[in-house]
Amino acid sequence: MVLLKDPQAWQHGYALMKQTGLQSGTLYPLLVRLSDQSLLDAEWREADKPGKPPRHVYRLTPAGLAFAREQAVPASKKIGALSGAKA
Amino acid sequence: MTQKLCRRLAQTLMRHAARIMPAREKNWGEAMQNELQVIEDDQVALRWAFGCVIAGFTERMSALLQTWYGRSGLACLIALLAVREFFAPLLIFAYRMQYLGLAHFLGLRTEGDDYRRLIPVMDATPSWLPVLWVAAGLLYLIALWRMLRRTGGSTAPFFLGFALELVGIWAVQSVQAATGVVVTPNPIVRAAGVALTLAAGLLLWWATRKRTLAAN
Numbered sequence: 261m262v263l264l265k266d267p268q269a270w271q272h273g274y275a276l277m278k279q280t281g282l283q284s285g286t287l288y289p290l291l292v293r294l295s296d297q298s299l300l301d302a303e304w305r306e307a308d309k310p311g312k313p314p315r316h317v318y319r320l321t322p323a324g325l326a327f328a329r330e331q332a333v334p335a336s337k338k339i340g341a342l343s344g345a346k347a
Numbered sequence: 348m349t350q351k352l353c354r355r356l357a358q359t360l361m362r363h364a365a366r367i368m369p370a371r372e373k374n375w376g377e378a379m380q381n382e383l384q385v386i387e388d389d390q391v392a393l394r395w396a397f398g399c400v401i402a403g404f405t406e407r408m409s410a411l412l413q414t415w416y417g418r419s420g421l422a423c424l425i426a427l428l429a430v431r432e433f434f435a436p437l438l439i440f441a442y443r444m445q446y447l448g449l450a451h452f453l454g455l456r457t458e459g460d461d462y463r464r465l466i467p468v469m470d471a472t473p474s475w476l477p478v479l480w481v482a483a484g485l486l487y488l489i490a491l492w493r494m495l496r497r498t499g500g501s502t503a504p505f506f507l508g509f510a511l512e513l514v515g516i517w518a519v520q521s522v523q524a525a526t527g528v529v530v531t532p533n534p535i536v537r538a539a540g541v542a543l544t545l546a547a548g549l550l551l552w553w554a555t556r557k558r559t560l561a562a563n
Contacts (some may be wrong), residue, residue, distance in 0.1 A: 285401030
């Protein structure tokens with residue numbers, strides 16, 4: 261869902277960890293799975309600061325975007341249904 | 348822990364994490380390693396590196412369990428567990444049916460190398476207990492078959508078999524207490540047997556689980 265917020269923006273692994281609250285031990289296997297299934301683009305980018313090594317950046321592929329939206333819709337529908345039931 | 352030590356430990360862990368990543372995912376190991384350089388807080392860096400070791404181990408394990416030798420090793424282990432479940436019923440059957448040659452042969456594979464030591468236990472064993480062991484062994488074989496056929500649903504029969512095995516272990520305790528004969532005197536061997544079964548079950552779950560994607 262974090263990658264869905266701004267689908268065109270490339271995200272670093274550490275930034276993703278901070279935004280999702282996932283530990284690196286959970287996050288990276290997930291990123292590997294997504295990439296294996298062609299749902300995630302990954303590429304190397306030069307570091308912003310000189311002397312630092314290049315960093316891996318990620319963003320959803322069109323297929324990944326469609327998949328993430330598909331996953332997001334039922335969740336929002338469920339929330340809507342729940343709040344409707346409460347009201 | 349001093350900040351310097353934290354950072355050095357994080358770097359050591361990170362190198363290890365990158366090394367244990369499977370060959371086809373080496374660039375992911377490098378990506379995790381390079382990310383460490385931009386984390387300024389040493390405590391956070393250490394947590395990051397520790398997580399990366401787990402990630403590396405997870406990937407290595409998953410890759411291993413998808414190889415033919417990894418799956419074959421696991422298959423052999425499950426087959427061994429099934430054979431172990433059939434052992435006691437077969438020995439009791441051989442003894443009760445007076446197939447003493449077979450009983451002697453099987454007795455050589457027990458602690459003490461003699462089935463006659465176990466006669467009080469075999470006499471006191473209720474007839475439902477060998478049925479339970481055979482059922483557990485059959486469930487292991489079903490799990491093995493499903494794993495090899497990749498049909499899914501292999502962990503449920505395995506853990507059902509394991510539950511029956513635990514019931515069997517509990518039942519044997521009372522038979523042993525009543526007769527005063529202990530089948531496996533060494534508690535470490537008994538514990539290792541249970542631990543091995545549990546490890547096989549976890550590996551089976553790992554090898555056959557669906558690779559789901561989190562909604563985060």
